[in-house]
Amino acid sequence: xxxxxxxxxVALILGGTVVGGAAFLEGCRPKDKAAAVAAGxxxxxxxxxxLDEVAExxxxxxxxxxxxxxxVGAFMNTMVTDCYDEKDQKVxxxxxxxxxxxxxKAHGHGFMKASPEQRKELLTAIDKDAKxxxxxxxxxxxxxxxxxxxQLTLLGYFSxxxxxxxxxxxxxVPGRYExxxxxxxxxxxxxx
Amino acid sequence: MPDTNQFDAIVIGSxxxxxxxxxxxxxxxxxxxVLERGRQVEHLKDYPTATLNPWEFAHPGxxxxxxxxxxxxxxxxxxxxxxxxxxxxxxxxxxNQVKPFDWIRGYQVGGKSLVWGRQCxxxxxxxxxxxxxxxxxxxxxxRYKDIAPWYGYVEKFVGISGSKEGLPHLPDGDFLPPMEMNxxxxxxxxxxxxRLPDRRMIIGRVANxxxxxxxxxxxxxxxxxxxxxxxSGYFSSNAATLPAAYMTGNLTLRADAIVVEVLFDKERKxxxxxxxIDAKTRKTEEYFARVIFVCASTIASTAIMLQSRSEAFxxxxxxxxxxxxxxxxxxxxxxxxxxxxxKFADQYVYGRRPxxxxxxxxxxxxxxxxxxxxxxxxxxxxxxxxxxxxxxEGIGAGFKEEVSEPGQxxxxxxxxxxxxxxxxNRLTLNPQQKDAWGLPILDIDCSFRENERAMRKDMVAxxxxxxxxxxxxxxxxxxxxxxxxxxxxxxxxxxRMGHDPKxxxxxxxxxxxxxxxxxxxxGACMTSSANQNPSVTYMALTARAADYAxxxxxxxxx
Numbered sequence: 001x002x003x004x005x006x007x008x009x010v011a012l013i014l015g016g017t018v019v020g021g022a023a024f025l026e027g028c029r030p031k032d033k034a035a036a037v038a039a040g041x042x043x044x045x046x047x048x049x050x051l052d053e054v055a056e057x058x059x060x061x062x063x064x065x066x067x068x069x070x071x072v073g074a075f076m077n078t079m080v081t082d083c084y085d086e087k088d089q090k091v092x093x094x095x096x097x098x099x100x101x102x103x104x105k106a107h108g109h110g111f112m113k114a115s116p117e118q119r120k121e122l123l124t125a126i127d128k129d130a131k132x133x134x135x136x137x138x139x140x141x142x143x144x145x146x147x148x149x150x151q152l153t154l155l156g157y158f159s160x161x162x163x164x165x166x167x168x169x170x171x172x173v174p175g176r177y178e179x180x181x182x183x184x185x186x187x188x189x190x191x192x
Numbered sequence: 193m194p195d196t197n198q199f200d201a202i203v204i205g206s207x208x209x210x211x212x213x214x215x216x217x218x219x220x221x222x223x224x225x226v227l228e229r230g231r232q233v234e235h236l237k238d239y240p241t242a243t244l245n246p247w248e249f250a251h252p253g254x255x256x257x258x259x260x261x262x263x264x265x266x267x268x269x270x271x272x273x274x275x276x277x278x279x280x281x282x283x284x285x286x287x288n289q290v291k292p293f294d295w296i297r298g299y300q301v302g303g304k305s306l307v308w309g310r311q312c313x314x315x316x317x318x319x320x321x322x323x324x325x326x327x328x329x330x331x332x333x334x335r336y337k338d339i340a341p342w343y344g345y346v347e348k349f350v351g352i353s354g355s356k357e358g359l360p361h362l363p364d365g366d367f368l369p370p371m372e373m374n375x376x377x378x379x380x381x382x383x384x385x386x387r388l389p390d391r392r393m394i395i396g397r398v399a400n401x402x403x404x405x406x407x408x409x410x411x412x413x414x415x416x417x418x419x420x421x422x423x424s425g426y427f428s429s430n431a432a433t434l435p436a437a438y439m440t441g442n443l444t445l446r447a448d449a450i451v452v453e454v455l456f457d458k459e460r461k462x463x464x465x466x467x468x469i470d471a472k473t474r475k476t477e478e479y480f481a482r483v484i485f486v487c488a489s490t491i492a493s494t495a496i497m498l499q500s501r502s503e504a505f506x507x508x509x510x511x512x513x514x515x516x517x518x519x520x521x522x523x524x525x526x527x528x529x530x531x532x533x534x535k536f537a538d539q540y541v542y543g544r545r546p547x548x549x550x551x552x553x554x555x556x557x558x559x560x561x562x563x564x565x566x567x568x569x570x571x572x573x574x575x576x577x578x579x580x581x582x583x584x585e586g587i588g589a590g591f592k593e594e595v596s597e598p599g600q601x602x603x604x605x606x607x608x609x610x611x612x613x614x615x616x617n618r619l620t621l622n623p624q625q626k627d628a629w630g631l632p633i634l635d636i637d638c639s640f641r642e643n644e645r646a647m648r649k650d651m652v653a654x655x656x657x658x659x660x661x662x663x664x665x666x667x668x669x670x671x672x673x674x675x676x677x678x679x680x681x682x683x684x685x686x687x688r689m690g691h692d693p694k695x696x697x698x699x700x701x702x703x704x705x706x707x708x709x710x711x712x713x714x715g716a717c718m719t720s721s722a723n724q725n726p727s728v729t730y731m732a733l734t735a736r737a738a739d740y741a742x743x744x745x746x747x748x749x750x
Contacts, residue, residue, distance in 0.1 A: 161247040176543050
């Protein structure tokens, strides 16, 4: 899957534009770097581990490895550091603590201490909030932090080797093209 | 490095047109020097990303902050991490945009033939007669019958897959077997046939080998052409014409040779050779030949001619009529429509087809399709595919399952429209600014005008109409407002062919009217732009001009 395929796939999944998408395709402007450092990026190993758990809750290990195995936390760090503008960087950074506080409120302890069930319950609720927020969102309104985290999780996972070859199907050299082959519900999508 | 400076022929540029000039001239026995301003790119050897898996890129998802800065114009096209080494560094190769113009360039052996879109469509007399009939620009000095045998000649060597359709305005060629449409495309083609009898949807005609051709191909359906193909599955100078030229023993290829000017011998009233600067050592050298083919790409070829100033041509070689640099054209695109289908949930595809579908022009073909709001027309390119799930909601195992399955089928149609020639769409040499080699920087002043704007409305509306008639749902028209000229990378004109030396630069054989041993056969020669992808027409014109040049040389006319 090339980047455009990955991006198109995620844009379709999420029904809209991917934040930082153009930069993901084309690279980032050098001036972003200084701004990123000022905004607290790159993130600490501890925060990356936190993001790994968020990503793993969105795309868990099932019969195939999940987002943590695909190192999606590190991917998010890189993307937000290199490609996001200052506004979205702040939304993302504030979102990390907002998510942790929401967990505290709901379950009496932070996200890292929460059980998989508690994590799923929490993020399901936040995902719904983000969806409602987006439905009413005007263009000038800031993005919802969880929309960003979810986009990056999908993008990072499906462009990884694990995502492309295990969750999806990938053939390096197809050798031929067939325009109509039978498909059964449950068959995995081609990675590219 | 050549050990002599004297050749029979010099070809400036090694892209699609230069590669063909080299092959034809070498095969006809001329000792030929090909000068390429960029670096050497050897077929197979110099394709560093060709076989990388998606996750093997150096920056899987992060990236090259540099690219956006160093290639800030190239990235507006389709330059990316996998093919960026085949596009120029915009900081090293500046030009002035009097109006926004995206000049996409590949400075290396093979030029943009490494990364081209490979769509190949013959022109017809609908295109060659249009200027004369409508009183636009000047008349083409050739008609379809003049170029038809040369289309066949180049198609047989290139290897173009396609279907024969019997359309008078999109003539059939010598094709390899066509690629297959997928289920939704087949269905849409059928619906269009029934409900919109003025248009047809056919499989794209593409320079990918659906059968092996000599030692090239076949295409492996990886759809990674723009990285260079390890299977030689598509046509490029590097894979096809340059090796053929090399096999004759007559080819000398010199990379890193920036042509400064074509030298004029005022006694003989002919060009005597060219002066170059070595891109690396900055040493100046001169090479001499009896015939010169200028194939440096539309804008660069004309820039070289403008730089070729002499007593006889104070404003550039062949430019005593002030025509050189005028009538710059491109195609306008990045508009159309997309939609979704509820059919074929039980069908999918295998392989990555490096090709889409084509809807040939259907406007202004005759009285019944005549438009009152604009001249000429456009074609659609596009494809159907199963994308991701449209679901927004959820997380967890169920969500993962859902997003790992293909979603509904979607179809998109993009329109490619003709741009009329306009004398004020032009390029000139900036009188002050120089590049790193001391050569003048170009001022490019080009814009889409009234006819293109009126056509564009119809391009969007009729794309939506086509999808609607085909029974698709959720039709979404689109029109990217920042699609400036140049972005389509179909730049044409600036040294147009014509009957009259007063109003054109080249004659019917692509010969500079005033300098008979200089030929320009790339996009610069085009008198109008039609709406078809132009490369195969450059190839046919180049082979035709080379044939003429060698015959004229033998007769002692050059």
